[in-house]
Amino acid sequence: MAISLGSDAGFSGQKSTFSEGPRTKKSPLTEEEIFYMNCRAAYLTVFKSSLENIFSKDQLYLALQHAGRSPSQKMLSKYWTPQTTKLNFDDFCMILRNEKPTSKAELLKSFKQLDVNDEGSISHTDLYKFLTKRGEKMTREEVNAVINLADVNADGKFDYIKFCKLYMTTNEQCLKTTLEKLEIDNKLRRQQFGSHMEGYPERDPSPVPKPSPRLIRKGDEETFSSKGDTRNSLLSTTRKFKTSVSFTITMSANSNRNAKLTEPNLIKDWQSVQSKGCFFLEEDGEIISHQYRMQIAQRSMVYLTIKPLKLSQVEGKPSLWLSVDTALYILKENESQTNLQLVCFTELRNREVFGWTGELGPGIYWLIPSTTGCRLRKEVKPVTEEAQLVGRDETGELFLTKEFRSTLSDIFEVIDLDGNGFLSLEEYNFFELRTSGEKCHEDAWAICRENFDTKKNELTRQGFMELNLMEANDREGDPRDLWVTLHSMGYNKALQLTEACPFVINIYAEKCKPRIKPVHMEPCSGQLEKAICKSVLNKGDAKLMDGHENIIVHTYNCETWITSVIENKSDDKVIIHIDNELSRNCVNNRGLDVFAVEVAPKSTMVCQHVMPLNERQEWTHYCVYSLIS
Incomplete structure (x- = not known):
């Protein structure tokens, strides 16, 4: 589950980047309407509808983070007491009214109290004393997590100016992304259901949400009016991350164009078979594709390739899918279709062709095509003019x-x-x-x-x-x-193939005639997710989260793309914050520079795939993975 974190510190007064809808064309949105719209944007990032209720403290925590707040345990306990069973959207709006976001000025002011020499940094010793002795005290483990944060600590000092800048930049980007997502959802609803949809506020122009009676109880009035001090704002900000690890991988221009894939000698004498298929992009961004069963009659050297299928194009029609990456995972069937063992995948490349050469024993194999999703994406600007059919x-x-x-x-x-x-x-x-x-x-x-x-x-x-x-x-x-x-089939209104990628699979065997049969079309998940995780765990670099040895980040570089997998060996689910903002010339399949994922207990999950935006230029993947408390 991908989760965007945070929004702008000036949340209630933020001038929305939301595209103008029918209502804004009539009159500008009021400050109250902007506040309400931002509340909905944050709420709908966690829930499918604003009519859904919050049923746990964890859900409240995530929704508040999307709204640009940094909830401490003290704040959460204020609104989610042992007697609380659920909160609704109006309750959520009321919480946001009373819990103002931390501004950059407040953060800097808190840090500057410790920076007696006005150096822009604080010694780890002073920071440790401040965070463990005053306000809502932090544990030694939590402070060590802050001190170990990548990019903001060096030579025994905490660079709070850089920390504040990164924090605010992340929040601004996430607010923009959250609002853009809400606008896209609204456009899709308008296309499907006309004006009968949940979009801009249609009730009173200045809606004032009314909290449910259970939210405000006797003795809470003082709590609601309290602004809190800046130490608690600082505490909640730094507590967001328990610990972090980072990876830096720099790739030279055209490094993934090297012809490392070569055909076996005398391949013209081998027996071969071919099959085509296609990746299709669904409305929700999920990718589905054909999957195949392959039979090898006797032990033999085998050469497999997959590449985008070239079609006879009308002059001037772009072939966008030809730049889409492709791969093929080969799994051996043992006794049943549910018991599959990863054998290999096509990691070698020669231009647009990905392939593998090796020996396979007799038996049934499953071929599962894969694409990272970095270049097979939903159209950003849909075509408006419709071709005549x-x-x-x-x-x-x-x-x-x-x-x-x-x-x-x-x-x-x-x-x-x-x-x-x-x-x-x-x-x-x-x-x-x-x-x-x-x-x-x-x-x-x-x-x-x-x-x-x-x-x-x-x-x-x-x-x-x-x-x-x-x-x-x-x-x-x-x-x-x-x-x-x-x-x-993936075509837009201009008859351009933009949301599908047809491919062709070729199989050569030295000693027998291979057979291949398309079996079904399924989402690129399930067995494929397991296969990708296993290949990255086997071949990638691993880093432990400091102080949390049960949480491991694995990163594999196959030169064409980089894949990261998070392994959670603990008995509890974890939320990992991913920050790619300092990467250069990179694009990932999530479509966000900053996001978060939830990893179930005793499980592994593909966190992200990263590719160069421009293959002709050097690209640097720099990513920080942080455990959220």
């Missing part, structure tokens, strides 16, 4: 436009998995499941053979065109159903 000739007959026919030809190429130039029922059903969610049964396929061009019980390219023309005629030229198909 159908037209009418002089006699009024419907026809498919040249551009649409070219796109359908490319789709045919993608779903023709065995590459024989025809669609079998099995291949067509992968397409049907993707676009409609239902299979085409034998009876329907028989009707299809009778009405459209087929050969040897398989649909030809011309027959596929005829099928789509019939669908357009059935809708009297209305292209909406055709667009459903195109969007499902």
